[in-house]
Amino acid sequence: MLSDFLSLPPQPSANAARPETSGARRPWWPLARRVARRTRLLSCWVPLLLAPQWCSQLPATQPLAATLTTESTAPQPDPLPALIRALLDTTAAGSPEAADAQLGLAAGPDVRTFYGQDCIPGWLPAAGPSPTAALRLLARAAEFGLRPTDYATPRLLALHDSLARNTPGAPPRLRQQARFDVALSDAVLRFMRDLSRGRLRPYTVSAAEKAAGRLWQPAPVLRAALAAGTVPAAMLAGQPTHREYRQLQQALAHWLARPPHPDSATFHRVQYEHAALNLERWRWNVLPPDSDYVLINIPAYELLVVAHDSVVRRHRVVVGKPETPTPTLSSQIRSFTLAPDWHVPRSIATKEILPHLRDDAGYLARNELALYDARGRQLDPYSVDWSRVTAKNFAYSIRQGAGCENALGNVVFRFANPYAVYLHDTPMRQYFDRPDRALSHGCIRLQHPLQLAAYLLRREGRPVRLPSEEECARQPRPRDVRLRRPLPLHIRYATCTAENGHLRFLPDIYHRDEAIRRALFGPVGRPRPVAQGGQPAAL
Known part of the structure; x- marks a missing residue:
């Protein structure tokens, strides 16, 4: 027992005479005491040695050493x-x-x-x-x-x-x-x-995104x-995953892989910033994942028809002047009108036509324009005292009938938008030969518009025959054609695009690049990478 073990007599001193051991069994306790002192476990080792019935209560598969080190080997929490x-x-x-x-x-x-x-x-x-x-x-x-x-x-x-x-x-x-x-x-x-x-632009989740789980x-x-x-x-x-962003990003990566000429480091940086700010623009104005759409890029003076990630039609366009810029927007072409009438926008009537009428009421007849009152009744322009008419009290509308000289030409493509702009033909077709074509009041004038109209009908499998330009001139009667499959339309402003894997730099006709560039890369001035003449540079 433990009490008997603790009451054992003390060990004899070293000087005491050792008992004779020959023929007699040596006592065991000195050996046990030395072992206990060395291990410093006397208080538990001796009871275990003296009490085999207690040891028998330990699990047979757990060694004694394991019971003494369990706490020290426990996994520590990750700090x-x-x-x-x-x-x-x-x-x-x-x-x-x-x-x-x-x-x-x-x-x-x-x-x-x-x-x-x-x-x-x-x-x-x-x-x-x-x-x-x-x-x-x-x-x-x-x-x-x-x-x-x-x-x-x-x-x-x-x-x-x-x-x-x-x-x-x-x-x-x-x-x-x-x-x-x-x-x-x-x-x-x-x-x-x-x-x-x-x-640069803070992101706000729209209700449509929340509802659609996007x-x-x-x-x-x-x-x-x-x-x-x-x-x-x-x-x-x-x-973004749409074609225009992907191609520009890939062309920029390819362009950066080529080492710049040592003498053109500054110009190289200018071109990089030019391409980068247009990637930023595409992130603000991501195109929907449509497989077919019409894209008008204002600085390129160009309309592209894209089908299944490939350009299937390309048309030159005339866009708005810097004073009357063409807006960027997304909509759908839902119909077009052959031999259309032109309802002169109020802004054009008051700012451009009214000054001519103050000088000469015959201006309308010479330009095949007609005057109407608020109830739609045609008026004689000579019956109006134009000296008393201002832009604020202008209570009239001006229209131009269908014909060769109609400002809309032979066809106009209509799409819903809050700016009252549309895509149309023009009698001023010589403008399409100019490299700089920012000449309109905001609407987009289209080269070869009847070819686009024919494409829209073929896309729907419709055998509708379109009149030629000569037929439109002989029979100027308006005719509306509604599309069964509206075609998405996107008008964007991109001054750097990709063409066949190369960067294509375009003129900043509305002077919008510098503010974005400064916000992205700092206020240090940079030379312009595109000539003022408007010719794009491809790299």
């Missing part, structure tokens, strides 16, 4: 989630915005959504394939019209290299790992957001990609 949670804590800063500013986060809300309540690291081990692939793609941000420095790529690379050199498990390394994880998540999420909707959220997309090992694809998934 990284706690360190990440501390980094993202907004309590001390007072608000998430202030905390983001202190930590230098550009995508703070997305970062917090990415980590959630558990703050599970996303990029560790830092030497794994996911962070390496993400860093490589961030370093290629220029290929997408973005700046690698916006995503702290040099700092992240330095921290990544530092983690590879530090001793695993050391406290400084753990803190570096937490900082690296949060910083890389912020850079990747910002890259995904900028690539999806642009750097809300794109980068944080869950990235977390799922980390689990699946598809990080690069997820980082690029949010960018």
